[in-house]
Amino acid sequence: MNGEELTEQETALYDRQIRVWGVDAQRRLSKSHILVSGLKGTVIEFCKNIILAGVGSLTLNDDRPVTDELLSANFLIPPDETVFGEKSLAELSCESLKDFNPMVRVSVQKGDLSSFGVDFFDKFDAVVVSCCSLNTKKSVNEKCRKSSKRVAFYTVDCRDSCGEIFVDLQDYTYSKTKMDKMTECKLQYPSFEEAIAIPWRSLPRRLSKLYFAMRVIERFEEYQGRMPGQTSAADLPNVLNLRKELCEAHSLSEHQAPDALIERLLSGTREFPPVCAVVGGILGQEVIKAISGKGDPLKNFFFFDAMDGKGIIEDIGKTNDDA
Amino acid sequence: MATEQQLSAIKGEKVLMVGAGGIGCELLKTLALSGFQDIHIIDMDTIEVSNLNRQFLFRQSHVGQSKAKVARDAVLKFRPNISITPYHANIKDPDFNVDFFKKFSVVLNGLDNLDARRHVNRLCLAAGVPLVESGTTGFLGQVTVHVKGKTECYECQPKPAPKTYPVCTITSTPSKFVHCIVWAKDLLFARLFGDKNQENDLNVRSSDASGSSEPAEDVFERKRDEDIEEYGRRVYDHVFGYNIEVALSNEDTWKKRNKPRPIYVRDVELAEVIQQNGNLDKVSVFSDPLSVSAMTTIGLKNPQDVWSLAENSRVFLEALKLFFLKREKEIGNLTFDKDDQLAVEFVTAAANIRASSFGIHLHSLFEAKGIAGNIVHAVATTNAIIAGLIVIETIKVLQDDVKNYRMTYCLEHPSRKMLLMPVEPFEPNKSCYVCSETPLTLEINTNNSKLRDFVEKIVKAKLGMNLPLIMHGSALLYEVGDDLEEDMVANYAANLDKVLAQLPSPITGGTIITVEDLQQELTCNINIKHREEFDEENEPDGMILSGWTQALAQKNDETSKENGASTSNVSQTVSLEDEEDDELQILPAFSGFAGNKRKLTDNANSSSSDLSCVGDENKDCDDSEAIVMLDGYGERKKCRVQ
Numbered sequence: 001m002n003g004e005e006l007t008e009q010e011t012a013l014y015d016r017q018i019r020v021w022g023v024d025a026q027r028r029l030s031k032s033h034i035l036v037s038g039l040k041g042t043v044i045e046f047c048k049n050i051i052l053a054g055v056g057s058l059t060l061n062d063d064r065p066v067t068d069e070l071l072s073a074n075f076l077i078p079p080d081e082t083v084f085g086e087k088s089l090a091e092l093s094c095e096s097l098k099d100f101n102p103m104v105r106v107s108v109q110k111g112d113l114s115s116f117g118v119d120f121f122d123k124f125d126a127v128v129v130s131c132c133s134l135n136t137k138k139s140v141n142e143k144c145r146k147s148s149k150r151v152a153f154y155t156v157d158c159r160d161s162c163g164e165i166f167v168d169l170q171d172y173t174y175s176k177t178k179m180d181k182m183t184e185c186k187l188q189y190p191s192f193e194e195a196i197a198i199p200w201r202s203l204p205r206r207l208s209k210l211y212f213a214m215r216v217i218e219r220f221e222e223y224q225g226r227m228p229g230q231t232s233a234a235d236l237p238n239v240l241n242l243r244k245e246l247c248e249a250h251s252l253s254e255h256q257a258p259d260a261l262i263e264r265l266l267s268g269t270r271e272f273p274p275v276c277a278v279v280g281g282i283l284g285q286e287v288i289k290a291i292s293g294k295g296d297p298l299k300n301f302f303f304f305d306a307m308d309g310k311g312i313i314e315d316i317g318k319t320n321d322d323a
Numbered sequence: 324m325a326t327e328q329q330l331s332a333i334k335g336e337k338v339l340m341v342g343a344g345g346i347g348c349e350l351l352k353t354l355a356l357s358g359f360q361d362i363h364i365i366d367m368d369t370i371e372v373s374n375l376n377r378q379f380l381f382r383q384s385h386v387g388q389s390k391a392k393v394a395r396d397a398v399l400k401f402r403p404n405i406s407i408t409p410y411h412a413n414i415k416d417p418d419f420n421v422d423f424f425k426k427f428s429v430v431l432n433g434l435d436n437l438d439a440r441r442h443v444n445r446l447c448l449a450a451g452v453p454l455v456e457s458g459t460t461g462f463l464g465q466v467t468v469h470v471k472g473k474t475e476c477y478e479c480q481p482k483p484a485p486k487t488y489p490v491c492t493i494t495s496t497p498s499k500f501v502h503c504i505v506w507a508k509d510l511l512f513a514r515l516f517g518d519k520n521q522e523n524d525l526n527v528r529s530s531d532a533s534g535s536s537e538p539a540e541d542v543f544e545r546k547r548d549e550d551i552e553e554y555g556r557r558v559y560d561h562v563f564g565y566n567i568e569v570a571l572s573n574e575d576t577w578k579k580r581n582k583p584r585p586i587y588v589r590d591v592e593l594a595e596v597i598q599q600n601g602n603l604d605k606v607s608v609f610s611d612p613l614s615v616s617a618m619t620t621i622g623l624k625n626p627q628d629v630w631s632l633a634e635n636s637r638v639f640l641e642a643l644k645l646f647f648l649k650r651e652k653e654i655g656n657l658t659f660d661k662d663d664q665l666a667v668e669f670v671t672a673a674a675n676i677r678a679s680s681f682g683i684h685l686h687s688l689f690e691a692k693g694i695a696g697n698i699v700h701a702v703a704t705t706n707a708i709i710a711g712l713i714v715i716e717t718i719k720v721l722q723d724d725v726k727n728y729r730m731t732y733c734l735e736h737p738s739r740k741m742l743l744m745p746v747e748p749f750e751p752n753k754s755c756y757v758c759s760e761t762p763l764t765l766e767i768n769t770n771n772s773k774l775r776d777f778v779e780k781i782v783k784a785k786l787g788m789n790l791p792l793i794m795h796g797s798a799l800l801y802e803v804g805d806d807l808e809e810d811m812v813a814n815y816a817a818n819l820d821k822v823l824a825q826l827p828s829p830i831t832g833g834t835i836i837t838v839e840d841l842q843q844e845l846t847c848n849i850n851i852k853h854r855e856e857f858d859e860e861n862e863p864d865g866m867i868l869s870g871w872t873q874a875l876a877q878k879n880d881e882t883s884k885e886n887g888a889s890t891s892n893v894s895q896t897v898s899l900e901d902e903e904d905d906e907l908q909i910l911p912a913f914s915g916f917a918g919n920k921r922k923l924t925d926n927a928n929s930s931s932s933d934l935s936c937v938g939d940e941n942k943d944c945d946d947s948e949a950i951v952m953l954d955g956y957g958e959r960k961k962c963r964v965q
Contacts, residue, residue: 011626011689015373016701019693020461023627041356045707052376052703075352075401100379268326273356274718277349277711282742284704285462296736304743306715309729311743 006030010103014054025292029054030103032291033123037061037113037140038130039089041073041271042158045280046128046287047097048075053288057105058097059124060090061113073271114139118146126152126287131229134222141168141192152290155192156283157214157228160268161306163279164214166192167286167298174293189300190317198316200250208312210303212257216243217265233267264307275306282311332721333358336428340364341414341443343390345701346433346457348378349710351394354431355402357714363427365410365419366391377703415442415789417805421844424450429720431713432456435699437482441757441787442843444469444477448758449844453720457709461700464709464733468716468748471758473725479752490524495570496580497681500674504694507673508659511562512666514543516646516657525562551647555640556588563587563676583680591636615649617641617668618688626688630672632679639672661696670695708733712743756870762835762848767823767866769831769853774801775819780864786847788840795836798828804841823851 006026011018018026032055036043039062051058064070066084071077076096077089084092090108097106113129114136121127121143129140137155144151145168153168172187190198196215203211220239221228231239239262247254282302289295301314338359340347343366354362368390370381380397381390391409398407412418424430424446432454434440440456447454447469454469456477469476492498493506510525542561545554567585571577617638623630630638642665646654650665659666671691678685692698712731719727729745738744754761765781774793778801782791793801801815823830830836832853839846849868857865 005625012372014376016698017376017703018689019698020700020702048379049704049707052379054376073356075356075398078400078403099382101375102383273353274711274714276356277353277707277714278743281704281706281708281711284707285702288704298742302742309712309715309731309743309745310741311733312740313737313742314740 010054013101013103017053021288021292021294025288025294026054028292029056029288031056032125033057033059034126034128034287035059035061035109035121035124036128036130038132039074039093040070040131040158041273041276042156042163042280042283043128043130044074044076044093045276046156046283047093048100049281049284050287051097051100051104051106053284054101055104055291057107059107059109060094060097061109061111062090062093063088063110063112065089066092069270073273073276116140116143118143121151122147122149124151125291126154128154128156128283128287130156131227133228134218138191138193144168145170145191152287153192154283154287156279158271158275158279159214159217159229159265161272161275162210162265163275163302163304164210165279165283165286165298165302166195167290167300167302168192169290169297169299172290172297174289174295174297176294176296185296187297187299188317195300195316200247200252200256203316204314207256207316208301208303208314209256209258209261210305211301211314211316212247212252213261213265216246216257216262219246229269231266231269233263235266236263239266272306275304278306278311279304329718329722330358332718334360336721337361337363337426338717339424339427339430340433341430341439342366342433342435343394343409344368344374344433344435345377345703345706346459346709346713347390348380348394349703349707350431350433350713351398351407352380353710353714354717355398355405355407357718360405362405363408363410364391364394365412365414366394367411367413377701377706379703414439415842417790417842419446420842421446421449424452427452429453429455429717431717433710433713434458438787441478442789445757445840445843445845447471448476455713455716455720457713459701459705459709459733461702462705462733462735464705465730466709466712466716467730468720468728470720470725470728472751474728474748475751476755476758478757479749479755494524495576497677497683500678500683500686500691501694503674503677503681503683504670504691506677507670508695511673512657512659512670515558515643516654516666519655545647551644552640554647555643558643559636559639559676560587562673563680567680581682583682586632586676586680588636588640592633614664615645616664617645617672618664620645626692629685629687630675632676632685635672635675635679635685638668639676642669642672659695661692661698667692667695705733708743754870756847757845760846760848761870762850763868763870764850764852765866765868766852766854768855768857769823769829769834769851772823772866773819774821774823774826776865777823778819780866781849781868782838785868786838788838788843788845790840790842792839792841793836794839795826795828795830795834800826800828800830800836 006014006018006023010026010030014026034050034055034057036047036058039047039060047058047060066077066087066089068079070089071079074093076093077084088108088110090110094106094108098104113132121140127140127144129137132140141153141155144153150170150172155164155166157164168189168191169187170189172189173184174187175182175184177183200212216239217231218228220226220235220242221230223242236259240259243254243257243262247257279302282298282304286298286302289297298313299315299317301316302311303314304311336359338354338361340350340354340362343351343364347364347366351362351364366389369387370378370385370390370393372383372386374390375381375383378390380394385393389409389411391411395407395409399405430443430447430452432440432443434443444454444456448471451471453471454477455466456469457466458464467477468474488502488505493502493510497503497506510523513521514523514525543558545551549557564585564587567583571582571585618624618626621634621637621641623634623638645665646669657663657666659670661667667688671686671688674691674695675685686694712733716728716731728748730748732744732746734742734744751758753759756763765777767777778791778793782788782793790803791801792799792803800818802811807815818826830851832851834851836849836851837846838849854867857867
């Protein structure tokens with residue numbers, strides 16, 4: 001393998017997908033390095049997708065010990081405590097993921113995500129974080145931005161039967177085919193911190209209500225020092241108070257983050273595997289697009305709610321005032 | 324929503340999955356994780372290498388084994404306490420009858436072909452079991468829910484017919500590479516290596532145009548003791564040189580078209596081929612006939628490269644020679660198979676040489692194989708998303724949550740900000756012959772059409788019946804089954820060769836006949852209308868079935884130009900058959916049913932939600948399927964340049 005031409009083995013294995021995205025994209029995929037942190041169901045789905053797609057390497061970060069709750073949407077680890085030993089969620093997942101595609105290097109990086117420096121993130125082409133605090137999201141995003149080359153940054157979180165993806169591709173140029181002609185497109189992404197700092201009243205009208213509900217809960221967890229998802233219906237009164245505060249500060253009607261939706265998100269802490277599959281699938285497609293430089297990437301939030309079945313893209317960065 | 328309520332709806336329910344391929348693997352995993360405990364899964368296929376990029380329950384070591392069984396074992400590893408029952412079988416087997424279907428609360432399709440989808444649809448209707456149907460191709464996919472009496476059935480909407488091309492486009496006036504492929508595969512390859520008794524249009528044009536009396540038959544026959552190299556060049560010169568010259572002599576054809584260029588072996592730099600004769604020795608190392616390769620003996624390596632005219636010519640001659648030297652026994656019985664390396668090489672080379680003649684862009688072997696084998700584009704992510712959506716719908720079906728059923732499209736480009744777009748399901752189509760038992764009408768010449776023609780062209784090809792029974796009043800005219808008496812079998816065989824009007828119980832104009840499929844429990848009444856004449860070009864079947872909803876074959880742009888008349892002029896066609904290899908997408912074309920549609924529940928953004936049928940012009944591949952999208956799908960969001 002000289003890294004330039006696909007081997008016969010690769011051509012045979014990837015035949016069907018090369019027919020979707022082309023040989024160049026496949027070559028770029030096979031040279032790419034991906035980091036994931038926070039291995040719950042959605043991220044596990046993502047890992048499967050990206051390994052099948054044939055990335056160069058995948059690094060897993062999650063030192064948590066295995067629990068029943070963590071395995072509720074995990075199809076990598078047999079529910080057999082005798083095999084768990086002292087191993088972490090990342091270590092056990094790694095063993096199974098390796099089998100999915102012998103051409104992908106899968107490894108574990110121990111340690112606290114927030115403790116890694118810029119030079120650590122510099123090794124990757126895409127970083128996907130989940131189940132981490134608001135502060136960690138912001139700081140990892142900033143470190144990716146400080147890297148010498150572009151490191152695509154993604155966050156993904158599911159609550160109840162809803163999911164959210166955030167994408168930061170910084171300054172991104174890609175090609176797309178329109179009417180048989182290749183054209184070059186440029187996009188500018190805000191960081192996570194920049195995006196969520198945009199005053200709510202200046203956001204596009206009819207923005208997905210999930211956006212506001214997720215921001216309120218995220219802030220609540222931050223204030224309370226809780227891990228993401230460590231919530232219950234009992235938190236509802238406090239969260240509604242916080243919503244009121246935030247909505248007043250932003251001059252936004254509280255209806256934009258309805259009670260019923262917030263209650264669902266607080267109480268539905270058990271993962272819903274079909275949503276993990278849907279959101280992990282969309283995320284996989286987005287990372288493939290960003291690495292291959294082909295196809296319109298998502299900019300910059302994606303929301304899915306199994307209740308209404310809609311998978312919606314929201315562009316939060318540009319404000320009404322920009323126009 | 325992932326609640327106790329849902330878990331209790333799931334618990335104890337028996338579900339049937341049809342298909343353990345791309346969607347099937349993802350679906351079985353997601354069902355198991357979601358708490359389903361009694362899953363039956365059917366697939367007749369075994370695992371192939373090209374499945375491994377997305378059918379993640381399978382490994383290299385499983386190649387050749389039953390998909391259903393390996394999938395079961397893989398899922399039991401992480402959910403050991405559930406019950407999964409695999410069947411390595413064809414869903415159309417008589418064992419899987421209505422009683423079998425009745426055992427299930429819901430049926431989930433992850434199929435790859437129209438025929439099996441229709442079959443399952445009928446069994447679900449007959450058994451009164453809800454069906455969740457799905458399909459994907461590339462980044463596109465869809466999930467639909469079919470519940471008898473509540474939503475449309477799978478066959479309520481016309482389905483896009485396999486793409487067909489007018490014969491004259493293929494034989495005389497190709498304008499796209501796919502036309503050259505169809506010519507190389509269905510005409511030239513079939514003529515040289517297939518069944519000699521099959522009808523083949525390859526010769527027709529050369530003889531009508533020149534009026535030459537040369538019996539074209541002989542050209543393709545290798546003469547006794549003819550040198551193989553000599554023979555190859557003779558075939559080459561005939562099809563790429565002489566036939567083009569003949570076509571050129573018909574000047575009218577070329578008034579508005581670019582003239583093709585005849586190509587003869589002597590025009591092409593073949594020196595190296597001659598030098599390389601010695602290389603044939605290498606071939607003997609291959610034991611598997613499917614691995615004999617002209618590319619290898621010539622020294623071409625990369626299937627992604629586009630070969631020059633000279634290289635294509637070398638591959639053509641070499642492949643032809645190898646068929647005669649290494650696979651002579653198969654000649655006369657070969658049909659094109661995308662996994663047959665030498666056949667793919669021959670067809671690629673022949674199509675490219677023809678493309679050179681006609682000034683059409685040449686293509687690589689990889690691309691040509693995709694077109695010739697009609698290989699469906701497939702990625703893991705779309706299958707995973709679709710499987711998730713299937714489970715979401717399945718849970719609603721089990722909760723009988725009818726008002727929340729949705730059909731969902733997975734799009735490549737967002738439409739009104741949506742990548743996943745739910746739409747309310749359609750109501751049953753009252754004129755659907757499958758779920759509403761509406762009678763059909765058949766125009767046919769009852770004085771010269773045989774029962775056999777009716778069975779083949781209508782009952783099997785159009786009505787999709789598997790084990791048909793044909794009755795006129797109480798008289799049984801035809802039946803298929805294992806348990807028939809010998810004299811009945813003889814009787815039916817005799818009937819097949821009889822003209823309709825001369826059957827023991829004659830079928831004439833005004834007759835109503837009943838066609839039934841006992842396995843599908845589907846009955847159709849057909850009103851017979853006698854008609855003397857049929858137009859050979861426009862009505863090649865010699866019979867017209869109406870009240871039957873199949874979309875018109877997709878027409879090519881140039882068709883209308885060519886005929887200078889309405890597009891319905893075309894009909895003698897060569898079809899590019901689907902290779903049933905993968906998750907073939909069958910997206911219904913809704914264009915004829917605009918009056919039936921319902922709106923999106925939440926139409927905050929727009930009040931119009933017309934369904935329309937648009938081609939996905941963004942794909943660079945020629946054989947992209949027609950796909951149904953909501954209005955606005957065609958106008959892609961412009962890229963913001965900042």
